[in-house]
Amino acid sequence: MSEKREGEIELNVDPGTLAPEAGLVFIGRVRSPWIDRAECPKNMAAAREMARPASIEIEQPYRQGLGGLETVSHLVVLTWLDKAARNLIVQKPRHAAAPRGTFALRSPVRPNPVGVHIVRLTGLDVSTGVLDLEAIDVLDGTPIIDVKPYYASTDSIPDAITGKSAR
Amino acid sequence: MSEKREGEIELNVDPGTLAPEAGLVFIGRVRSPWIDRAECPKNMAAAREMARPASIEIEQPYRQGLGGLETVSHLVVLTWLDKAARNLIVQKPRHAAAPRGTFALRSPVRPNPVGVHIVRLTGLDVSTGVLDLEAIDVLDGTPIIDVKPYYASTDSIPDAITGKSAR
Numbered sequence: 001m002s003e004k005r006e007g008e009i010e011l012n013v014d015p016g017t018l019a020p021e022a023g024l025v026f027i028g029r030v031r032s033p034w035i036d037r038a039e040c041p042k043n044m045a046a047a048r049e050m051a052r053p054a055s056i057e058i059e060q061p062y063r064q065g066l067g068g069l070e071t072v073s074h075l076v077v078l079t080w081l082d083k084a085a086r087n088l089i090v091q092k093p094r095h096a097a098a099p100r101g102t103f104a105l106r107s108p109v110r111p112n113p114v115g116v117h118i119v120r121l122t123g124l125d126v127s128t129g130v131l132d133l134e135a136i137d138v139l140d141g142t143p144i145i146d147v148k149p150y151y152a153s154t155d156s157i158p159d160a161i162t163g164k165s166a167r
Numbered sequence: 168m169s170e171k172r173e174g175e176i177e178l179n180v181d182p183g184t185l186a187p188e189a190g191l192v193f194i195g196r197v198r199s200p201w202i203d204r205a206e207c208p209k210n211m212a213a214a215r216e217m218a219r220p221a222s223i224e225i226e227q228p229y230r231q232g233l234g235g236l237e238t239v240s241h242l243v244v245l246t247w248l249d250k251a252a253r254n255l256i257v258q259k260p261r262h263a264a265a266p267r268g269t270f271a272l273r274s275p276v277r278p279n280p281v282g283v284h285i286v287r288l289t290g291l292d293v294s295t296g297v298l299d300l301e302a303i304d305v306l307d308g309t310p311i312i313d314v315k316p317y318y319a320s321t322d323s324i325p326d327a328i329t330g331k332s333a334r
Contacts, residue, residue, distance in 0.1 A: 009231060011228055011229075012228065013228070015192040016190075018190075018192050019190075020187060020189075020190025020191055020192065021190075021191060021192055021193045021247075021310070022187075022190070022191040022193075022247050022249070022310070022312075023183075023185075023186075023187025023188075023189070023190055023191070024187055024188060024189040024190070024191065024279050025182040025185050025187065025188055025278055025279060026188045026189070027278055027279070043318075043321055044321040044322075045320050045321050058270075061178055061179065061180070061256075062178075062256060062270075062278060064176060064256045064257055064268060065256040065257065065268040065269040065270040065271075065277075065278075066268050066270050066271070067257065067267060067268035067271065068267030068268045068271030068272070069268065069270060069271045070330075071328070071329060071330025072271065072328070072329050072330070073324075073327050073328040073329070074324050074327040074328075076283055078245075078279075078281055078283070080188075080189050082189070089228075089229060089231045089232040090231055090232065090234065100234060100235030101231060101232040101233050101234035101235045101236065101293075102232040103225075103229075103232040103233050103236060103313075103314040103315065103316075104232075104233070104234065104235030104236045104239065104316055105235070105315075105316070106315055106316065106318070110232075110313060111192055111194055111229060111232075111313070112191050112192060112194070112245075112312045112313050114245055114281065114312065114313055116243055116245070116283060116315065116322075118321065118322050118324060120324075126268075143188070143189070145189075145279045145281065146270075146277060146278070146279050146281055147270040148270065148272075148273055148283065149270075149271055149272070149273065149329050150324060150327050150329075151210075151273070151327070151329060152324060152325055152326065152327045152329075153212050154210055154211040154212050154285065155211075155283075155285050155322070155323075155324075155327075156322075156323045156324055156325045156327065157240075157241050157285060157287075157317060157319060157322075157323055158319055158323045158325050159319065160240050160241040160317050160318070160319045160322075160323065161238070161239070161240040161241075162238060162239050162240070162316050162317075162318055162319075163237075163238025163239070
């Protein structure tokens with residue numbers, strides 16, 4: 001799925017071909033303006049700048065689980081990045097000077113391609129299962145595996161550091 | 168696995184019994200002081216207060232993926248909360264006044280029991296696959312499914328709100 005660039009290292013075994021140690025169910029899908037990988041923002045900062053609203057549709061059996069999110073301003077959304085390869089353990093992002101380990105990157109390509117997105121919730125309809133979002137950085141149709149309330153007390157570290165080379 | 172409390176609602180089908188739509192591999196394990204659920208801190212704020220260090224051991228094939236984390240102060244760690252039930256869609260936490268939807272809670276009990284933990288990285292040995300952590304709020308032996316760098320620019324929302332009733 002991905003072209004290999006200089007310095008990139010593949011795992012000997014593609015995790016996508018291993019017997020799963022745990023199984024996920026898809027509880028809903030993202031509805032976003034991004035149909036094409038080329039135009040899809042690469043991170044939440046870029047998505048917020050582009051200011052194109054998006055939404056999440058939760059499937060019927062799981063909608064009761066949304067009750068209580070009315071008072072929450074931001075969500076932690078977990079997606080399954082189903083278009084991403086799983087077999088690169090060292091990667092060279094297009095704009096990076098040097099290759100780096102997959103776990104030092106936010107690339108969708110990773111052994112378990114789970115996306116973590118901190119998003120602002122702008123509307124909620126528990127009966128239809130629709131959560132309106134300020135913006136999101138994934139393709140239309142991306143499966144949702146979890147939604148959690150974002151707590152500034154535990155999740156916000158404004159002075160966290162990622163040396164320049166870490167980007 | 169969990170005792171049902173008043174007002175709690177079960178899904179008709181336990182997601183743990185459904186055919187998985189995606190499969191996870193375990194890339195490592197948490198080493199924490201918490202052997203017993205009763206003593207395990209319930210969230211990262213409590214874990215930080217208790218100030219008991221912990222670590223993550225990444226399995227050999229995935230260790231190359233840690234290169235580059237040297238410059239990162241905080242991580243987003245994703246765990247598979249393998250002791251948690253998956254079938255409750257409305258829950259009543261012990262100290263909450265009323266039941267609320269699972270997606271409005273950070274309870275480990277959820278359709279896909281993936282934990283999101285923002286932790287401070289205090290040491291890193293790529294060759295042995297050991298990441299030293301300031302603290303973590305999960306049991307010893309909990310499987311790791313992903314590690315990502317925490318970016319204040321996209322992940323930190325200091326003024327996020329969760330009305331009092333959302334706790």
